[in-house]
Amino acid sequence: MTLIVRFLRRVQAGYNWSLESRQFRWVLLADFAVFTFTGAYDFFLTGGELAFSSLIRIAIGTINLVAWFDVRNYLSTMATPLAPWGFPSVIAGQASSIPMLLIPFWIEISGYLHDFLDIAILVLPALLLFFAVAVSLSAIIGHKGSLTVTWGVVAALVPLAGLLQFWYVTFYKTEHERPRVNTTLELDKVAQRSGDTQLRGTITLENVGTAELVVLEAVYAVTGHTVGSTDHVFLDPADVHHALNEHRVTWDDESEYKGLIKVGRYIRRGRHLTPGQKIRTSFVFDVRNYPREKLRLTASLSLINNNGYFNKFKPCDPTPEGAYECYQIKLPPQSLMRHLLGDGPMARISFFQPTEEVHVPLLVTNFLALNWKGDPGKDPNQQVNVLDPFRTSRSLTSSVELRVDR
Structure with missing residues (x-):
């Protein structure tokens, strides 16, 4: 002084x-x-x-x-x-x-x-x-x-x-150098009997970017839906307006949601994906041959660039309302100053099962400060590139459908 x-x-x-x-x-x-x-x-x-x-x-x-x-x-x-x-x-x-x-x-x-x-x-x-x-x-x-x-x-x-x-x-x-991945989904019939059908779902993921990635979560779900009405072939103007303005993908398309058939994780949390690496996961399951029914395989993925050692995933505290599964992980510090001043950014990954209103599973990833106890959805500034600009992330959802009554 x-x-x-x-x-x-x-x-x-x-x-x-x-x-x-x-x-x-x-x-x-x-x-x-x-x-x-x-x-x-x-x-x-x-x-x-x-x-x-x-x-x-x-x-x-x-x-x-x-x-x-x-x-x-x-x-x-x-x-x-x-x-x-x-x-x-x-x-x-x-x-x-x-x-x-x-x-x-x-x-x-x-x-x-x-x-x-x-x-x-x-x-x-x-x-x-x-x-x-x-x-x-x-x-x-x-x-x-x-x-x-x-x-x-x-x-x-x-x-x-x-x-x-x-x-x-x-x-x-x-x-x-944002996460760049190609995903391919396949849903094929393996065998068909009088009352049921054996199917195989296949998910292929390829890292086509230049950065090594870490999987925060990778969940697939198979849901059942009725085939929509076939009374008319052409869409009227109201249908076109609804499809283009309300949905990126028309998940409902006049079909009725029947329920969740199968759900699982196709890549373990925390796995690294090196540039050029390809992962292929397949699973087999049986379904009943109900008339006029189709299946939808949906794969949701949350990724982040790998910039350090990630600790273990822990259950969320608190768990978001309505989430069936929720895990959080503290992102590793990128420097001593960021460790001391960077508010401890962490990722919180929540899985919501399909419902009558939303016919696909929802995988929601929020990035927030470690000491923040409020609702991350209420603050648009709590993104990973704000809390830690060394981090870049990506979430994506893919789907494929198949008729089972033919």
């Missing part, structure tokens, strides 16, 4: 607003400790997409350590303290620190929950950012000749490389 007060007094003086190097060198040491520790933590424990960013932070910490040694060596030989911006290494280290020190504030601002702990964590980055900006502006305004060409290149390229990597992972990669 004394250091800040003295700095502000010198700013008000208007002619000599420098900090003594003897005191400022401890700021350099703090920069070294913060950047080196967070960089090493992310590199060894999270790795992945943040490996390059981790190395950039370690490099910034090293530059500030060199600056600390430069100041210490100067003070051991010179009686008069030199202003911090009189050292090229100090300017390079402080200028390089600014972009990286802004990232914790960006994480907190883009987050959903803001509590006292988050604010307390931001105190140290705020102080380091304050001094980094002050030194950099002072060097630009009144001491342009202090920075050598070599240190100038370092001060320009190091933060630029860190910002480019942050932009690539946070914005570009999440938009261009």
Whole structure:
């Protein structure tokens, strides 16, 4: 606090607003400790997409350590303290620190929950950012000749490389490497007897994208429906309007829902799908040969990009109203700062069985903060790319139908 007060007094003086190097060198040491520790933590424990960013932070910490040694060596030989911006290494280290020190504030601002702990964590980055900006502006305004060409290149390229990597992972990669899968459903007759029919359902899933995926849930359901009226062949204008404006797929199409015949999971939760991998699941079941009846095989899938180690799925607390099954899983942190400030994003996957009103099973995936206890459907901002932009997800539903009375 004394250091800040003295700095502000010198700013008000208007002619000599420098900090003594003897005191400022401890700021350099703090920069070294913060950047080196967070960089090493992310590199060894999270790795992945943040490996390059981790190395950039370690490099910034090293530059500030060199600056600390430069100041210490100067003070051991010179009686008069030199202003911090009189050292090229100090300017390079402080200028390089600014972009990286802004990232914790960006994480907190883009987050959903803001509590006292988050604010307390931001105190140290705020102080380091304050001094980094002050030194950099002072060097630009009144001491342009202090920075050598070599240190100038370092001060320009190091933060630029860190910002480019942050932009690539946070914005570009999440938009261009979304989960991409092809699904194929088949429903075939295996054998037919006088009173019933044996059928085989087959579901094929292929990862055609470039990212490794994690399956949050994969559920299939076979439902029975009556064949709709065949009294008229052509749709009238009212039918066309209803089909195009009310449904992406006309699930009802004048057929009556009879009930759920078979349900199951065709891929286990948490399984990884590497690029190009194809999974084929089949199952056999029997149905009665009721006249004018058809079956519908529906497969629902929820996926997310794999960016770390996923913990075990746990039952939802609380379970959404009407859900037959509900599981939740905490998403792994992508960095130390996201672990501390990122509100603990988690995925909640709920399965709703078909009903008379909705003739297909519903697989609903919500992404919300770990400490949020309200209804995730009431807040449109609680999406995975808001809570953690390193994550991209996708949900899809496919279906196929078959007549069993022919």
